[in-house]
Amino acid sequence: MAIEAWFMNENTTTEEEDQRLPHHQNPQKLVSLEYLADLGILYWKLNPENYEKDQDLEKIRESRGYNYMDVLDLCRPAEENEMENYWQKLKNFYREHIHGDEEIRYCLGGSGYFDVRDKQDRWIRIWMKPGDLIVLPAGIYHRFTLDTSNYVKLMRLFVGEPVWTAYNRPQEEHPARKLYLHKLGQPHSS
Template identity: 60%
Template sequence: MGVPMEKDPREEIIQAWYMDDSNEDQRLPHHKEPKEFVSLDKLAELGVVSWRLDADNYETDEELKKIREARGYSYMDFCEVCPEKLPNYEEKIKNFFEEHLHTDEEIRYCVAGSGYFDVRDRNDAWIRIWVKKGAMIVLPAGIYHRFTLDSDNYIKAMRLFVGDPVWTPFNRPHDHLPARKEYVDSFLKEAGGNAIDASA
């Protein structure tokens, strides 16, 4: 008998799965039938990295401090997304859900509530990533993605950034941007000439 695998503590607050293609409310889970979950390792292969942090003590959290220093996240602010707190809520939530990319990393640390980040895999299929309180996620520059709340309609996220923040979204298609080309070369092209097994 093999030793049972240690459960990754991130899995309690970050889950990912392939989405169905129904046009129902974007805030529903949109699981395929049967459900098809995606591992955090598979997300890492797409450049999406994550941590589980202590959201109740983010002001004094040494681990957060270490991550910020190691990755150069000098800028920090908070964004609350819910109908009561976000001006032009309906319009903003529509914009967040337009498929887009950024020329810098998108770093979000969920300190309260929950929401969905959807990213494209190597075959352009949507993977839905559900982040809950304590989850910190980094979407690499150049990855096509979108965001929506889940049916609880609330998230409070810390936004981190290297240097002065630039939040410009480039709606798809923007394949000519250097950030997109770098992303494709780093994560979507076949590594070392080996064929990528999309099912792995």
């Protein structure tokens, strides 16, 4: 089964709303893999049970030059005194930003949402579940949050040394943003 994605209800993206909910439009408006590919988003469905020996994952890593990997476990803590840090971390991941490089994530367990902006600046919510590997292109506005399961285990892949610098919106003058818009055939707004 392919990844699930949909246009978000724009009226529910305020800070008062629980970011971990699906926020579907009514009626739901699903987004196809082709639509995501048109935004430069790549997708593979792999076997997370065998990720350490998965030949398909190795082929992807070799063909795209992903020579560094780590694993991130994000979950709601059992200890009440750690909750403030947890919510702050979620809030930080949920800030709209870009990166100067691709963002590559492979869901090994749990689930969460990557939200991306389309060409009309609308939010698309991508629901990552075990086996989903996505590549977000450099320069695309996006954010991340857990869903109500409050747990995700993600493999992060990088070309070379890991760099995870987030540039919060607006970043229209950032070289990665300009290149991304150029690839989409959209004019750069100065």
